[in-house]
Amino acid sequence: MPRIAHLHDDHTSGDLSRYLAFLGRDAALGATAEHHAVRVSRFAAGAVSLRAEVIVSHLPLRLQSLPGLMALRARHPRATLIHVEHLHCEGSAAAARNRGRQRAILRSAYALFNHVVALSTPQANWMRRHALVNPGQLSVIPPCADLAPFAALPDPRCPVRHIAAIGRLHRQSGLDMLIEAFSVVSNPDARLDIFGDGPQRGELRALARHDLRIRVHGSTTRLAALRRADAIAIPARWQPSPLAAQEALAAGRRVLHSGRDSLSELQGPGLVTVADLSVAAWSRALSDVLAETDSVPRLAVAGAREPTVQGWQALLGRLGCRKTAKSSTFATI
Known part of the structure; x- marks a missing residue:
């Protein structure tokens, strides 16, 4: 062989x-x-x-x-x-x-x-x-x-309250824009948790310090982050791999994404494409997702x-x- x-x-x-x-x-x-x-x-x-x-x-x-x-x-x-x-x-x-x-x-x-x-x-x-x-x-x-561990996660809460972003803290990930957009969202019960490490860590923490609803954590596994989240955000300026979105969909989480590169091929329920990488567009999309009350079907693992x-x-x-x-x-x- x-x-x-x-x-x-x-x-x-x-x-x-x-x-x-x-x-x-x-x-x-x-x-x-x-x-x-x-x-x-x-x-x-x-x-x-x-x-x-x-x-x-x-x-x-x-x-x-x-x-x-x-x-x-x-x-x-x-x-x-x-x-x-x-x-x-x-x-x-x-x-x-x-x-x-x-x-x-x-x-x-x-x-x-x-x-x-x-x-x-x-x-x-x-x-x-x-x-x-x-x-x-x-x-x-x-x-x-292996998507089985993600498929086994408990269903997210509805309506959506906790949004997570997971990845390298780098300009590529678009997290600086995400923090600014989330700060505009008026929902007082909403939370944004950012997990990862990278060259933008200090900058992102400085951006988030004026909003107690936003926390920039250290690195963790995607499985652990999704366990705490009701939806994930991928505001990537470029994205060669769609794996993060695939795992979130297997976990039944809504995915807000930029539609850049590999993300443009994503299809199915639970996906929200926000192609305009602006604070205004993303704040509207975040507010809309936080108003959702229905669950979404999970991605079929097989x-x-x-x-x-x-x-x-x-x-x-x-x-x-x-x-x-x-x-x-x-x-x-």
Whole structure:
């Protein structure tokens, strides 16, 4: 059976960690290949020796990571190399200081791989539009995680009173705008809890200090945050992965989101798209959600995993990585 090494440098329990855990534990995927997560340095991917037919990089692509990826390619000339793009998307590219330089770095990095996986159709369209990767070497496979713990959470309270925002405290997350918008909301019983850490932590706490209904907490798991919340807000300025919204929907929570990048593909009840990233638009949307008295149906867990499972099965079959009678070896050094 083919063995697949998934390279990452994640030390948290965030989206990537849960996605890799899903790939390693899903029964349907495990029937055709063995998926192993291997932690490496993003700057020295080629330092690890692997015996695997397929090597999948989940590493963030930067200029400094190119030498390590080149060494990885040189060290494993017969392996099929795949890159999954978790970091870059149209929104992040628009925010880059030097877009031309960034596109050149991405083209150089993607050229080292046999195949590139986008997490959403908008992300793939952005790659095609700027000729970052050969269209024949590009696939779309949405991420997934184990949604059963989220589906098991108690139903949220109605009407909505506690809204949570979970993620990195960075300009990308749009939490500065969210705090200002929530401050305009007149409902005295409403609460906004922000969970996470990052470079904007001090700034966000300063913005929130004038409204006792808003609290900026440290990092916690998304499961713990959703247990306390009746709805979540994702006012992201760019968002490569839809996993946060998917988990909230599985928990039966309403999701207010910006519709940027991967979020534009979200469909179903419980979703509120606020494409205008302004204080006025978001304060209106927050007030509307706080006035909701009906619950929303939960995302079907079984159906949510199918696009991910089928996507990987189709890609591995296309690349010739099929189940064989003789097991291959896999080792790390």
